[in-house]
Amino acid sequence: MPGPFIEDAQIDHARKLADEIVNPIFDLIRRNTTVSTERTVLRFFGISGAGARGVPLANLMVDKLKAAGVLNKGAAYWYGRALHLGAKSPLEAVERLTALPTEKLGPLPAEQEQNLREEVRAEARAAMEDLKSRVAQRNALREQFPMSPAPHKYVIVATGNIYDDVDQARAAAQAGADVIAVIRSTAQSLLDYVPHGATTEGYGGTYATQENFRIMREALDEESRKLKRYIQLTNYSSGLCMSEIAFCAAFEKLDMLLNDAMYGILFRDINMRRTFIDQYFSRRICAAAGIIINTGEDNYITTADAYDAAHTVIASQFINECFAKRAGLKDWQLGIGHSYEIDPYRDDTLLLELSQAMLVRRCFPNAPLKYMPPTKHKETDIFFSHAYDVMADLVAIWTRQGIQLLGMMTEAMHTPLLADRYVALKSASYIHRAARGIDEEFTVREDGKIANRAREVFGQAMKLLQECRDEGMVAAIGKGHFGDVKREETGGKGLDGVLEKAPDYFNPFLDLLEAA
Secondary structure (H helix, E strand, O other), rough: OOOOOOOOOHHHHHHHHHHHHHHHHHHHHHHHEHHHHHHHHHOOOOOOOHHHHHHHHHHHHHHHHHOOOOOOHHHHHHHHHHHHHHOOOOHHHHHHHHHOOOHHHOOOOOHHHHHHHHHHHHHHHHHHHHHHHHHHHHHHHHHHHOOOOOEEEEEEOOOOOHHHHHHHHHHHHHHHOOEEEEEEOOHHHHOOOOOOOOOOOOOOOOOOOHHHHHHHHHHHHHHHHHHOOEEEEEEEEOOOHHHHHHHHHHHHHHHHHHOOOOOOHHHHOOOOHHHHHHHHHHHHHHHOOOOOEEEOOHHHHHOOOOOOOOOHHHHHHHHHHHHHOOOOOOHEEEEOOOEEOOOOOOHHHHHHHHHHHHHHHHOOOOOOOEEEOOOOOOOOOOHHHHHHHHHHHHHHHHOOOOOEEOOOOOOOOOOHHHHHHHHHHHHHHHHHHHOOHHHHHHOOOOOOOOHHHHHHHHHHHHHHHHHHHHOOOOHHOOOOOOOOOOOOOOOEOHHHEEOOOOOOOOOOOHHHHOOO
């Protein structure tokens, strides 16, 4: 493992700075809610269907409450009012609320108000128990069929058709994959609703829907039993529906979610306030469901130079970790993201990549870490491309990454074929098998290139953290410090879905998740 070229006190100071950076943002999170957070609350209560033209019922109800100017009391409260009016089911609750002039519903007598909230809290507790039982089913299967040793080999399927994805996922598992990730359809991040049902058409990926999650989880559970090796399932909880997708994933027993505190802001131009609020509730759900999150710092060095911007990855990782810990996530759930994206024509690239990966492992010794393959500098020379991917395999096993997304030799040419995925899995298995334990055989020189580069990058990261603390996270993002992308606090998509909470705001699920 990497030597002590960064002192514990320095790492502790970085965490202290990260904590001070996120403090003002948590003031924003505590004061506000969003339409997507409120839709998630309704999904917890079982409102998961769709109405006319496929519009999700949760959207119909929340849009109605927002238009009436009363959503700031919380969707859970109005769900309780619908029950108080005689609704016998979640669907009937939606029908009653969308049919009534909600803004004219006056306050209830104090005793009725108290009873209403207690009844809704009881329903919320029952819903949480149901979720826990589903998570327990997943965990039992994981215990019955232990996973392969880390790094867990992670591959992507993304045909656009969930049923074709299942065939590809089964083939990948049979070839040695430990984790199957289903990429979302292009630009789903920008949809302010979660599509309903199974989907067979998608561009650049497959829509993330609760039914698609169920179909793939069922198939991988069956494959796990056949292979006697648990296969993990991953999807994406980002964009305008972060917490809704987190709920769907938790309910359908997924193992991981790509979930980042800043990715949507930087790379999908989603409003800053909306993202910070939604990521908190989504991560509370992940914490309760035992889901591992994958953060997105690897994206910074696809838009910025991997050598020059290496310190921004480290700084962001500390900030992402702080957001995650504040949401109740444990170290074992932090798939901190980084990537082998350095220019292959630069000298000493293997040493530089070992230095960066060792530094990440040194800073986050108890996190699984999520290591990404080279993509930015891939070439259509498939032999070179394959060798480039194998170098990432070596770094992964040397630095004890927990999760490794495998590169494909034809990645620069087209969506990888089944054969490309097979070759990537075969090569990674060979490297992991051949080099396991290599970290225990070599000691990093304190005055060598690896250690000096790590100290340099960490020092730059500390300066950036200090600047973020002094000027604020909003200003740092506005200056383009992360990924060379600049965003404004009131810019981007989704700001109109942010609402300041009423003094009597009611969200029993958030209360239960925070209490846990």
